[in-house]
Amino acid sequence: MTQQVEGKRVAILATHGFEESELAVPKAKLQQQGIVVHVVSPEAKGIRAWAESDWGDTYGVDVALKDASEHDYHALVLPGGLFNPDALRLDEAALAFVRAFFQAGKPVAAICHAPWILINADVVSGRKLTSYPSVAQDLRNAGAEWVDQQVVVDNGLVTSRKPDDLDIFCHKLVEEIGEGRHAKHA
């Protein structure tokens, strides 16, 4: 049953080297729906974007990861980039934050290389998802069913492959936020 999304709260977890459009576009699209969006990061002073082929602007962080709680949000967004998930998958606090959304049955949206974080959070086994193609073998080896589609929605987990997929990724994310909690994933 679809609920109103206005006033709901979404965390975007990222660190240096996130792919700029994969944070900025979901943030803008969610805010257009009246959703409150917080950028959460272990780097509380700001995080530097990766803009396609080089470093981009520095983005503000709303909540330091050490002060963030899954209880304060209705859903989680994980942007890609290479440096960003490569660092977050080794950050135990980041993995615990991600895992809490799965345990609570709240929507999680991951795009591009972000599903590497889901591998280390140990939440992909038995799930159907997509990602940037280079991550496919790692996801299959972690027990996921990987498919090459613009977007995959599996029981609250929304995944896409790359910036070109952002429109449908954001559309499905808003739908999932409207549906609220799903059966517990983890």
Next chain:
Amino acid sequence: MTQQVEGKRVAILATHGFEESELAVPKAKLQQQGIVVHVVSPEAKGIRAWAESDWGDTYGVDVALKDASEHDYHALVLPGGLFNPDALRLDEAALAFVRAFFQAGKPVAAICHAPWILINADVVSGRKLTSYPSVAQDLRNAGAEWVDQQVVVDNGLVTSRKPDDLDIFCHKLVEEIGEGRHAKHA
């Protein structure tokens, strides 16, 4: 039985975004031993280094990947970086080139994030190795035994974690080249 290494030939396979020291240091150390070193790449016009935290110099390519054959070399080196293995693991010609060294029982040395390429080449199952820590779970899920050591040598496969390990990585690589072919790996 250790053989002379002088005059032997080694290929370094890399593309844009290779970690500069992980190509430049092995190249120099091997050349100091009288070994002939060729940089092989799908990007025949030159490849841009990643120098710790930003793009670095462009390096020349000696042999285009499409013209390269495992038969012409005694060993293979795979530098890390993030963009470099992320691209090569999706390049079927690169995977075939890598696989040929394993099938021939020739030494292969991979450092940092380069073992991602070995996952897609399907040559890590049952092997003992190391890598940059973020790649550890992907290697374990691919069937490898991952250990946190400066260097691991397993039947001709030499692996290290990061640029700090380059001295011992190169030392063990030269030893393996001196030993020549091993039991076939693949």
